[in-house]
Amino acid sequence: MSTYAVIGDPIDHSLSPNIHSAAFRELNLEHSYIAYRIPRDELEEGIEALKKINIAGFNVTIPHKVEMMKFLDKIDETCSVVGAVNTVSNENGVLKGYNTDMDGFLEPLRKRNIPIQGTKILLLGSGGAARGIVAGLAKEKARTITIANRTIDNARKLSEFAQKFGLESNFIKIDEVGESANQYNIIVNATSIGLKNEPSPISLNTVNEKTVVYDIVYMPINTDFLKKAKTKNATIIYGYEMLLEQAAKAFEIWHGMKAPYNAMKRALLGGV
Numbered sequence: 224m225s226t227y228a229v230i231g232d233p234i235d236h237s238l239s240p241n242i243h244s245a246a247f248r249e250l251n252l253e254h255s256y257i258a259y260r261i262p263r264d265e266l267e268e269g270i271e272a273l274k275k276i277n278i279a280g281f282n283v284t285i286p287h288k289v290e291m292m293k294f295l296d297k298i299d300e301t302c303s304v305v306g307a308v309n310t311v312s313n314e315n316g317v318l319k320g321y322n323t324d325m326d327g328f329l330e331p332l333r334k335r336n337i338p339i340q341g342t343k344i345l346l347l348g349s350g351g352a353a354r355g356i357v358a359g360l361a362k363e364k365a366r367t368i369t370i371a372n373r374t375i376d377n378a379r380k381l382s383e384f385a386q387k388f389g390l391e392s393n394f395i396k397i398d399e400v401g402e403s404a405n406q407y408n409i410i411v412n413a414t415s416i417g418l419k420n421e422p423s424p425i426s427l428n429t430v431n432e433k434t435v436v437y438d439i440v441y442m443p444i445n446t447d448f449l450k451k452a453k454t455k456n457a458t459i460i461y462g463y464e465m466l467l468e469q470a471a472k473a474f475e476i477w478h479g480m481k482a483p484y485n486a487m488k489r490a491l492l493g494g495v
Contacts, residue, residue: 224254224255225254225255225279226254226255226257226276226277227243227278227279227281227477228256228258229257229259229282229283230261230269230281230282230284230287231260231261231284231287232262232263232285232287234259234260234284235258236418237258237284238463239258243470243487244490245490246482246483246486246487246490248486249483249487250483252478254279259273259281261287263286263287266290270294270318274313277313279312279477280310281311281313282309282311282469283311284309285415286350288307288350288351291308291311294318295308295319295320296318297317297319298320298321299320299322301321301323301326301358302320302321302322305325305354305358307322307351307352307355308321308322309323309324309352309355309469309473310322310472310476312476321473322355323355323469323472323473324351324352324354324355324359324469325356325359325362327466327469328356328359329359330464331460332435332437335458335460337435337458339360339363339364339409340365341365342365342366342409343366343406343407344365344408344409344410345368345404345409345410346368346370346371346381346411347371347397347400347410347411347413347416347424347425348412348413348414348415349378349381350413352413353370354381354384356413357384357385357390358388360385360390361385361388361389361390365390365409367390367391367393369393369395369407370385370392370393371394371395371399372394372396372397372414373396373397375394375396378395378396379394382394400426402426402429405430407434408433408434409434409437410425410427410430410437411438411439412424412437412438412440412446415440416448417438417443417448420446420447422447423446423451424448427448428455430452430455430457431456432455432456432457432458435460436448436457436459436460437459438460439465441461441465441466444461444462444463446462463492467487467488470487470491471487474487
């Protein structure tokens, strides 16, 4: 029996334990999966504690995705490209990092046959998940990306990161978006706004049925951001879809077998 975990702060809202426990039950694997809160300034001590219980692997969420890179012994290519980690395996004390944000983000777009090449993107937020999203959009040859964030310096850094991939990019403060949402093909909320039922971070008054509105917040399922987009008949992508794709990819990294996707989806939707 092996133990797996998700680390972050806050962590009480995480549905990862539900999802992975359902996968273990479906495949009769005698493993456990826990949520483990590690405050922002206690990551090193938290990792040491996980090593002591011989944790087999863990997921990484806010606020540790970038800082966790310092504590890895090995990294895979996606982790190296993105500069952030969300999945870690532990083999005999050797921690190897992976990043499933990029493919986890892209998969719901692929399943809807939504083209990214040549599109104009508005990305709200500049945290660890945003880096994976930017890398994925660059990989799929988006035309331009505008980073909108409350802290302009962080928006600038992510914009520079996008430019390293050859993606044309600019940055603004989030309150400068105004009524410009209709200028973009795809709008992504990569902030945590919505997690506590806050109002949408931007106005969506001008979007229409041609706009794709994607929220990576997965609880509640229907954030105010998505509710407002629905009233304008925009194409909606829910945060739980990205979470589910990430979870399936993490499962496959740890266990070397195909994830029981439908069982994981049932557990996720039953938990929100």
